Amino acid sequence: MKKPKIRNCEATSTSPTDFPDWVHPHSTAFEWFVPRTGFKVAPAQAPTSSKYAKINFNYKFCNNSHATDSIWNLLSKDLKSSAIALIESSSSKRPNALVGFIRTAFEVIDHVLELRIASSRPPKILTLSDITKGHIKSFLEAHDLVAMGIHVSALNAELGSTVRNRNNISDKIARMDIPSITRKALIQKLKDRDATTSEREFDSAYEPDDNDQALSISTIQNKCTDLSYLHITKEHQAYQFEIGKHEITDILNAISKGFPNKNQTPLMPxxxxxxxxxxxxxxxxxxxxxxxxxxxxxxxxxxxxxxxxxxxxxxxxxxxxxxxxxxxxxxxxxxxxxxxxxxxxxxxxxxxxxxxxxxxxxxxxxxxxxxxxxxxxxxxxxxxxxxRLLSTSLIDKDCLTLSKMDGLWDIKLKIPKSSSSNELEIIKRPIxxxxxxxxxxxxxxxxxxxxxxxxxxxxxxxxxxxxxxxxxxxxxxxxxxxIAVPLIDQKRWYARPHQFRRFFAAFFFYLSEGTDIEPLRWMMGHIEPSITLYYADISTQADWERETLEFLTEFLEGNVGKDILVDDDLEEDLSECSLQVKLGDRALLAEHLRELSSHRHIKLKILNDQKIYIYASK
Known part of the structure; x- marks a missing residue:
């Protein structure tokens, strides 16, 4: 297929004066500094501060060439044009999202280059228009560490408590015959084990023991989002990326079984x-x-x-x-x-x-x-x-205020808007x-x-x-x-900020007198109530079983109008005493649940705040 002539791409000049106003003027041709969510560019401020993210266009390819080499000029110009178009067309209003967007584009090209070299085909100069659906499928499949036969737990054991950096991990996996993108994903997974955890007094009580799982599905979902951005901005590319969002979604659906869902934030006992x-x-x-x-x-x-x-x-x-x-x-x-x-x-x-x-x-x-x-x-x-963690990190010295409406003591927080805006909404919450x-x-x-x-x-x-x-x-x-947090089987629960957020949701919703989701949704800053219920769900938390039973008796007391749904395993047990158990009769209900819990693990789930689903395991 004959390539179209290269058009003049707007806003790709490397001169600092030609950068969009959301790129720091101290940026260079291959290193852009953009504000993180919640911040704006301040020209007088050094762009190396924590308020800026760095977009690196100096990618090293598998053949040891660099994106700064002249042979990659066509690709670099298209990526810069797409990056600018993505923000200025309002498809995304968060410039720091370009960090992953650019990296994914380079990774796909690098993967295509590696496939050509492996098949003894001329590497040639690659552009976005050279990427096919087969390349995308191969690229995503290369992130499935389990399918690749990689045992992360064994590698973790070999690395031990040593400081995890790219060099010593690369040395450990040097002999593995895997694609470059798989190698990078593996290095990142092994690096994610924070070296400072070696100074902990005990092992963590909630980190999974099995490290052989593939990367979570959210990892490749993010990659697919980045690829769809390439298609959205293709009109600003000289050599256009032709694979549409629906095609990318089809590929993702076809291979997603090999990737586990992202783990829900652990709920502290x-x-x-x-x-x-x-x-x-x-x-x-x-x-x-x-x-x-x-x-x-x-x-x-x-x-x-x-x-x-x-x-x-x-x-x-x-x-x-x-x-x-x-x-x-x-x-x-x-x-x-x-x-x-x-x-x-x-x-x-x-x-x-x-x-x-x-x-x-x-x-x-x-x-x-x-x-x-x-x-x-x-x-x-x-x-x-x-x-959220972001809201806490951005709290300023003027955050405390007295509400003029109700006289309550408030704290001002910045939270993400429902849109993709880089700015944050300022809200007040009572404390x-x-x-x-x-x-x-x-x-x-x-x-x-x-x-x-x-x-x-x-x-x-x-x-x-x-x-x-x-x-x-x-x-x-x-x-x-x-403070010697209590041990669980000789392990310690090393909390993270988001776990306190989830604890608030579960405690507020299940252990309070009311069950209205709206106050909790408002406190947590969610748009959709379903997200709030996801946070508050305790049905999979074994450590909350006792609290669940206590809550259930309180919740049902006086709520005769609620329907009770049960699974097949419990249907026979419940039917035997259905005449005796009446919703709102706390004593009989509690007695029945104690009897069931003596030989089963009882759990519950609220559906649309209207029905209670009780289920159990032997």
Whole structure:
């Protein structure tokens, strides 16, 4: 087929002055910086901050060529034109979505190139128009690690607790005869095991033991979305991508059986969740007031007796000595002595090698306690507002307000809109006054240490930056071990922020007096009630079985109008006592359920807030 002549592609100039206004002007021809969701381009701000995502056009292909080489100019121009068209046509309003979009396009071309080389065909210069449906099918199938005969658990065991980086993982899988895209997917899966988990005191109670599963279906669904974007923007390509969305969907449906569904956010057992929440409240109530004053006294002494008397180079060279002197000079409040504070500032010199988070119970620093102050604040915000991780990370110092309508204590949050807009909607959510006060005191403390801070999570190590989520995950792990979260079969539940959001949903919906989905949907910021019910569903959570039975008796009491649906396994058992059990008769219902639960696992599911489906397993 004869190729069309290359048209002049608008807005593909590499000159910074020709970049769209949503691309940072410090971007280069092969490295664009675009704002993450919720942010706008600020030309005066360095684009390397956490507020920007990097779109990399310098892809390395399987034949060791790079996308920056002149032979790939045709492809690069088309991809840049498509990227700009995707945003400016409002097909997507989130520039950071282009990161995956561009990467997927390069990966498909790389896969096609590898297939041609493997079949001894000339590699030639490839364009988007060279991609066929067969190539897309082969590309997606190459992500099925199980079908490829790859045993991830064995590789994980061989790598052990070593730091996971691309080089040592590549060395481990170097002899495996697999496509390049499979190799990259495998490397990413093995890298996802956070190296900081080696410092945990125990293994995780909820991480799956079987690591041989394929990548989740959401992984290839995202790839298919990126490919459909290529077709949407084909009018801006000189060499057009001709495979339509329906064809991509057909391919996905044909191969999807090899990919498991994405795991639902684990639901914390109630005793675990209450342990986290109660200790977070205890930290703010019992420790935070004394901690704030103690750190202020330490800072004051250090400024007056160290910084003002010694040269900067002398202070830097003898920092650990001066910090120890300060700790010994300032009296420690009685309330803080049980915490075993033994270092002012960082523990680099005083504690020695860090072996496990359990070390914190015997020796903790003021820096680490400040980190825990932030982590406990995040726990309280997630628990009492059910907000998303993104919303929490973007909370600013002016987030607290008093509602003029009802006099309630509110917190202002930024949440995603129903559209694909890069901007976020500002909403208010009520929180208990005591939690409002805790957050207010925390913000005042942090603002005193970081004047002019934007968000309420400033980094102590990087000026004008916020703590990133990798650091927050490690801090939450540290905190989990420090407060000794109860063990489950000699394993510990290392919580994640989204789990507090789901716990809120389940607790609010199942263990409250009412069953109206609307208040919960409003609190969680969902558009569709079905999403809220998905969060609140406890039917697959064995740890909530006892709570389920207790809830069921409360839920049915007085709700005679509700229908009861049962599965075949329970139909005979229920029919035997159908005359005795009446909806609303709490005592008889509870007695019947206790009898059933003695030899079955009873679970329930609410359907459209109208019917209750009871089911069980022997």
């Amino acid at each position: 109630t005793n675990i969740a209450f342990h986290y929440i109660s200790h977070a409240i205890k930290f703010h109530r019992d420790y935070a007031p004394s901690l704030r004053k103690y750190i202020q006294d330490l800072d004051t002494y250090y400024t007056a007796n160290i910084l003002s008397k010694y040269a900067e180079s002398t202070v830097k060279a003898n920092s650990h000595i001066f910090k120890r002197q300060t700790l010994e000079a300032v009296p420690m409040p009685e309330e803080l002595k049980p915490l075993n504070i033994k270092t002012y500032g960082k523990c680099s010199f005083s504690r020695g090698k860090y072996e496990s988070h359990a070390d914190l119970r015997d020796h903790i620093s003021t820096r680490e306690l400040i980190d825990f102050y932030a982590i406990t604040t995040r726990i309280l915000i997630h628990t009492f507002t059910a907000c 208990p006054k005591v939690i409002w006060d805790f957050i207010y005191d925390y913000i005042s403390f942090m603002e005193g240490r970081h004047p002019g801070m934007a968000s309420i999570w400033p980094s102590d190590t990087h000026k004008d930056a916020d703590r990133d989520e990798r650091v927050n995950r490690k801090l939450l792990d540290q905190y989990s071990d420090w």
